[in-house]
Structure formats: structure tokens, C-alpha cells
Amino acid sequence: xxxxxxxVRFASVSPRNTSRECHVCGxxxxxxxxxxxxxxxxxxxxxxxxxxNAARVILKRFLTGPYGAGCKPKVAG
Numbered sequence: 001x002x003x004x005x006x007x008v009r010f011a012s013v014s015p016r017n018t019s020r021e022c023h024v025c026g027x028x029x030x031x032x033x034x035x036x037x038x039x040x041x042x043x044x045x046x047x048x049x050x051x052x053n054a055a056r057v058i059l060k061r062f063l064t065g066p067y068g069a070g071c072k073p074k075v076a077g
Contacts, residue, residue, distance in 0.1 A: 013061045022046055023056035 003010045019039075021028035027043035034040055039050040046053075 011062060011065075013058050013065065015058070018054040018057045018061075019050060021054075021057045023053050023060055 017028045020030055020032050022032060022039075022041035022044060024046045025041060025044040027041055029042060032039060032041050033050060035050075037050055038047070039053045040047040
């Protein structure tokens with residue numbers, strides 16, 4: 001099945017640096033990622049689960065990108 005057949009939109013978001021970028025302030029650097037499981041932003045001090053932070057970065061990119069909240073889907077036909 002395709003996205004159109006299921007009336008679902010598909011959009012991709014660049015995964016580049018999502019594990020190093022802070023979802024709070026946007027600061028990205030390698031040292032933000034303490035280890036596999038832990039994240040701490042060296043700029044704003046946010047600390048938390050590394051995977052959850054990366055997921056929030058992806059969501060933020062989606063919502064503020066070309067397919068975000070202001071997107072008007074194409075009408076078929």
C-alpha cells in the first residue's frame with residue numbers, strides 16, 4: 001500500500017547531527033553526547049536521555065520544515 005492510498009503524508013527529515021543537537025536551544029556539538037544513553041547540552045545545560053532528545057530534534061525539524069504545521073496538502077485530482 002502507498003501513503004496516498006491510506007491518506008497518509010510522508011516526509012523525511014535529515015538525520016544529520018540529531019544525536020548531537022539539543023532540542024531545547026539547537027546547539028550541536030559532539031561533546032553534547034556523553035555516551036550511548038546520555039545527553040547533556042554544553043550551552044544551555046539540558047540533560048536527558050539521548051534517544052529522546054534526538055527524537056525531539058527530529059520532531060522539531062518536521063514541524064518547522066516545509067511539511068510543518070502550515071503545510072497545505074495537495075488536493076488530488
